[in-house]
Amino acid sequence: MAAIPSHTNNQASTAAVPNDGNASGRSFGATEIEMLREVLERGTLVSQAGPVVPQLERAFAKWVGAAHCTAVSSGTAALHTAIAAVDPKPGDEIISSPITDMGAVMPILYQGAIPVFADVDPRTCNVTPASIETQITKRTCAIIVTHLFGNPVDMDAVMAIAKKHNLKVIEDAAQGFGATYKDRLVGTLGDIGCFSLQQGKHITCGEGGLVVTNDDKTARFMKLYHDKAWPFGEENPDHEFLALNYRMTELQGAVALAQMGRLDEFVQHRREMAARLTAAIQDIDGLVCPCDAADSTNVHWRYALRVESPLTNADLDRLSSALREMGARTAPRYTQKLAFEYGFIKNRRMFGDSGYPFVGPQRDGATEPLYDRAAFPGAVEGLQRLLCIAMNERFDAATIDRIAATIREVIKSK
């Protein structure tokens, strides 16, 4: 297994910036290979019959501090499984974030429910509890909170609102492995927690997801849902309800389980590298570095830098170009669009030309959800000032120092 690079190497380096899209920024080694070999030699690749995916599920549940875990085929599948477990009726509403991955939006529509959006705090781009509360109607059945970039949402306030209105809370912790809120890991604070094992996450098996809960009934539903609602191994099995095949293979499970052995180390390393970058650039007027909110820890899936006055939009673009030129991966303004501005939702490209689930008797005269950027000033401002820098566990001190030097150079030449 390749070691994480030394933190003490301060030498300026011209080495390429590690990229999580390939081996330069990922850490696969002897353990992954050995565990893959064992699976192949056993010849059982399907998780219903193999030992590895169940082992991963037990290990992840223990690590995160949840009673139950089901491994699935992607983070989107994890969210779909969680939303299905909430069991919305057609036309019900689920609150999500306007700044998130479509994995936290599309499955809402697949379940016949309507995504409604809460505004975000422009400083973190995380949904605010106050905005969530303004979006609750008599059709609301659940809230999905995305811990964006690995920075926890204020969960006490979210859970208090959910309790008051009798709503379920799904945490989208796809970017939040290891992030803590009041000493608990995100993903265990709401009713259901969802994680992604896609190529660019804190740990990966290429594609994969994990869904966790403490509730036995919800756990049984989700276990069934990810396997066509077939209670494998139980007496007199039947396909109990409408569901899909979201099973993870033993091959994915082997890689994920091997990666889990290093998860704490990777999370800690990202935090150290982010702290080093912050220390190197935080005195620059106009740059606001990501930090730990009170009582929580940020695990920096992306280093989310905010570019404020006296720096301008043009400066943000110059910073992004210069960092890209030196080989760092940046995303100026992250998703660029708000979730409801994508074609599929704007043009209602779903379920033929029926307009379902927005149009039809299931809405029972309910008003159209508010899909107007003017109603989301926090999200518009937050995105406009955001420069994401992709990080991974193979960043070392020299990489960070080069990034910091590039940033200083751009600001100096202004």
Ligand SMILES: Cc1ncc(COP(=O)(O)O)c(C=O)c1O
């Ligand atoms: C916040 C968030 N939610 C959901 C997903 C969906 O995960 P996946 O790509 O594994 O389906 C992702 C990952 O891309 C994500 O970043």
